[in-house]
Amino acid sequence: MSDGTPRPKVLILGAGFAGLGAARKLHKAPVDVTLVDRHDFHTFQPLLYQVATDVLDPETVGHPVRDVVHHQDNLDFAMATVTGIDLESKTVTFSDWDPQTYDYLVIGLGSRVNFFGTDGADEHAYPLYTLPDAVRLKDRLLTNLEAAAKRPESVEQGALDVVIVGGGATGVETAGSLAELYYTVFPKDYPSLDMTKASITLVEHGDRLLAMFDEGMSAYTLDTLTERGVTVRLGEAVTSIGADAVTLGSGEQLAASTTVWGAGLQSVPIAGELGVDLERHRVPVGPLLNLEHHPEVFVVGDMAFTTDAKTGEVLPQLGSVALQAGEHVGKTIDRMLRKHKDPEPFHYFDKGTMATIGRKAAVAVIPPHDIHLTGRAAFALWGAVHLALLSGGDSRMSALTNWFWAFSTHDRPSRMLVHPNDDD
Ligand SMILES: Cc1cc2nc3c(=O)[nH]c(=O)nc-3n(C[C@H](O)[C@H](O)[C@H](O)COP(=O)(O)OP(=O)(O)OC[C@H]3O[C@@H](n4cnc5c(N)ncnc54)[C@H](O)[C@@H]3O)c2cc1C
Numbered sequence: 001m002s003d004g005t006p007r008p009k010v011l012i013l014g015a016g017f018a019g020l021g022a023a024r025k026l027h028k029a030p031v032d033v034t035l036v037d038r039h040d041f042h043t044f045q046p047l048l049y050q051v052a053t054d055v056l057d058p059e060t061v062g063h064p065v066r067d068v069v070h071h072q073d074n075l076d077f078a079m080a081t082v083t084g085i086d087l088e089s090k091t092v093t094f095s096d097w098d099p100q101t102y103d104y105l106v107i108g109l110g111s112r113v114n115f116f117g118t119d120g121a122d123e124h125a126y127p128l129y130t131l132p133d134a135v136r137l138k139d140r141l142l143t144n145l146e147a148a149a150k151r152p153e154s155v156e157q158g159a160l161d162v163v164i165v166g167g168g169a170t171g172v173e174t175a176g177s178l179a180e181l182y183y184t185v186f187p188k189d190y191p192s193l194d195m196t197k198a199s200i201t202l203v204e205h206g207d208r209l210l211a212m213f214d215e216g217m218s219a220y221t222l223d224t225l226t227e228r229g230v231t232v233r234l235g236e237a238v239t240s241i242g243a244d245a246v247t248l249g250s251g252e253q254l255a256a257s258t259t260v261w262g263a264g265l266q267s268v269p270i271a272g273e274l275g276v277d278l279e280r281h282r283v284p285v286g287p288l289l290n291l292e293h294h295p296e297v298f299v300v301g302d303m304a305f306t307t308d309a310k311t312g313e314v315l316p317q318l319g320s321v322a323l324q325a326g327e328h329v330g331k332t333i334d335r336m337l338r339k340h341k342d343p344e345p346f347h348y349f350d351k352g353t354m355a356t357i358g359r360k361a362a363v364a365v366i367p368p369h370d371i372h373l374t375g376r377a378a379f380a381l382w383g384a385v386h387l388a389l390l391s392g393g394d395s396r397m398s399a400l401t402n403w404f405w406a407f408s409t410h411d412r413p414s415r416m417l418v419h420p421n422d423d424d
Contacts, residue, residue, distance in 0.1 A: 007030055007031050007032050007074075008030070008032070008103040008337060009034070009102050009103050009104070010026060010029075010031045010032070010033045010034070010102065010103065010104045010333060011033075011034050011036070011092060011100055011102035011104070011105050011106070012033060012036065012106040012108065013036050013037075013082050013092065013105070013106065013107045013108065013109055014036075014107065014108035014109040014110060014301070015035055015037035015039075015042050015068075015077070016037075016042065016043070016108055016109075016301055016302075016322060017108075017319045017320075017323040017326060018106075018108030018110075018301030018303075018322040018323065018325055019035060019106065019108040019301075020035075020065075020323075021300075021322070021324065021326025021328075021329075021330065022106045022108065022298075022300065022327065022329045022330040022333075023035050023069060023330065024072075024327065024330065025326075025328075025331050025334065026334060027072045027074065027075070028334075029334040029338075030337060030338070031074060031103075031104070031333070031337065032074055032076075033072070033074055033076070034075070034078060035065070035075060035076070036077075036078050036079075036092075036094075036097075036100075037065060037077075037080075038080065038081040038082075039062075039065075040064060040065055040066065040079045041062035041064055041065060041131070042062065042063050042064075042065050042068060042391055043061065043062050043130060043131050044061050044062070044063070044389070044390055044391065045129070045319065046319060046389075047061045047386065047390075047399075048061060048128050048129070048131065048133070048134040049128060049134070049170065049173045049174040050177065051131065051134035051135065051138060051414070052128060052133075052134045052138045052174065052177075052260075053138070053177040053178050053180075053412070054138060054142075054181060054412035054414045054415040055177065055402060055403070055414065056398070056414060057398065057402075057414045058131055058134070058135055059395075059398070060390070060398045060399050061134070061395075062131045063391035065077050067392060068392070078097060080094040080095075080096050080097035081094055081095045081096055082094055082109065082270060083095045084270070084273065085107070085274065087274065087275065087291075087294050090102050090103070090105070090296075092105070102296075103296065104296050104298070104333050105296065105298065106326070106329055106330075106333075107270070107274075107297065107298065107299045107303060108299075108301040108322065109268045109270060109271075109303055110268065110301060110302045110303060111129075111265040111266060111267055111268060111303065111317065112265065112266060112267075112268055113127040113129050113261060113265065113266070114263075114264035114265050114266035114281070115261065116263070116264055118239065118240065118241060119239065119240035120240050120241040120242055121241050121259075121261060123241075124241045124242060124243055124259060125165070125259045125261040126140060126259065126261060127262075128170055128174060128261070128262055129265075137258070137260060139417060140258050141162075141178075141181075141258060142415065143417065144159060144160055144257050144258065145186065145190060145193075146417070147159070148193055149192060149193060152192045152193050152194070155193055155195070155197045155198055156194070156197045157255075158199075158244065158255030158257060160193075160198035160257060161198060161199045161255040161257055162198075162199070162200050162258045162260065163202075163203060163238070163246050163254055163256035163258075163260070164178075164201070164202045164203070164260040164262060165203050165238045165246075165261050165262060165263045166203075166262035166263030166264070167202055167203075167204025167205075167206065167208070167210065167232070167234070168210065168211070168262065168263075169210065169212075170262030171204070171209075171260070171262040171263070172202070172210055172221055172355060173355060174260055175200055175202045175225055175230045176224070176230070176356065176358030176361070178200055179200055179225070179228040179229045180228070180358055180359060180410075182195055182198055182200060183195055183196070184410050185410060185411060185415070189415075199231060199255070200229065200231065201230070201231045201232075201254055201256075202225065202230055202231070202232045203233045203236050203237075203246075203254075204232070204233070204235075204236070205235070205236065205237045206234070206235070207234055208222070208234065209221045209222055209225070209232065209234075210355055210363065212316070212353065213353070213363050213365065214365075217363040217365075217374060220363065220374050221355075221363060222234075224358070224361045233248070236248045236249060236250065238259075241256070242256075244256065244257055246259055265281065265302065265317060266281045267283070267303060268303065271283050271299075271303055274291065274299070275293070276291065276292075278305070280305060282303060282304055282305035283299045283305060284304075284305040285298070285299050285300075285304045285305065285306055287307075287309045287345030287346060288332055288343050288345060288346070289304065289325055289329050289332070298333075300322065300325040300326050300329055301317075301321070301322030301326065302322060304325065306325060306346065308347055308348050309345030309346055309347050310345075310347040311347075315348050319389070320348075320350075320351060321348055324346075324348055324349065325346060328344075328346045332344075351367070352366040352367060353365050354378060354381065354385065355382075356379060356382045359379075359407065360375065360376050361375060361378075361379060362375070362378035362379040362381070362382045364378040364381050364382060383403065386399075387399060402414065
């Protein structure tokens, strides 16, 4: 809290990587910060697939925002949903809170699923972008299993078949983890079910998986998933999704009791209200990550179309980019206020890219010498990096325990259906 003297008000919208990064770097700035999110928790999106596939609990992948920021004296948190931004009156409106004014605004509201108009996707697909999405998918998979256990012959009729749309990191990581669950864990728990008859199919429109990595790594990913029982369909698009099947562009139908969508992002609706033309669904920002005609308004993270000031490259929608951009904006606002140093343009420091394919299998590229790793070394590195990035010591400890247990016993500790509205 401030000592009562009016100070510039910084309003940060979104407690994702970008919003929290900005908040942290303002902890010593002479400002009053209000951080707002529609949830009272921060989500570590890179591990959502582990909630969906019973490796981690939702409480490990989400972390209370108040616990992250409670030590910051100049910051208040409010759980509220943003509905509008008026740049001229410097006011933000909410569905469940009074309008708030600001001197500086940091917008980091992330992105949302893009079904690209695919017929039936809205109704039948399971996206994997938020913690509620991950819990819904987990629930669906376990509910289908329990239903199939009462009718074992239904497995052969497709009752447990899963189609995953999109061969990027979300699709690949989900497919790999699901294959372990289906072909290693569930056969122990459901001895009456012939899990070899349950299929997992990964459909990718392009001609290779993990297109952000090199071709050798894509080939390694394809081989690893195939060995583990996943059918990969490259060069195919899913054109419609029904309750128990998907249709491909060729007209072929695949049984799908569950269709997981990991194929695309689009901007949140607010992005269209900022008076600028969107680029690839994102808000273009200048070198200081602010709007050209409103330098007091910063847009960061997945929402922003950010060009690296040093390399001129358009930066990808990644957690590491969002965090660094948020931190940069926090420092920039501090510099603008104290006027002791000029703000600097944003340059992203690439610490590496990685994706896991499952137990002991991952791919990683480490700059600056472009070291390429696959297999156990990449898997170990992936685990260490993700553990370090999780918010809170309790989440790290819980992830470590669950990973150790899953790794050493081939079991999944978080395999339970809990419905808050169920009768006792
Ligand atoms: C499944 C998955 C796997 C990923 N894996 C990786 C990975 O391995 N490595 C990596 O670097 N990146 C990964 N990413 C990308 C990374 O998670 C994102 O780039 C990053 O989360 C973007 O941060 P952000 O702060 O911009 O947005 P977010 O983290 O999405 O945060 C936005 C926040 O805004 C809040 N919000 C949204 N709308 C409103 C509203 N109207 N009112 C109030 N609050 C609102 C949300 O609740 C959320 O807390 C992954 C993403 C997904 C979905």
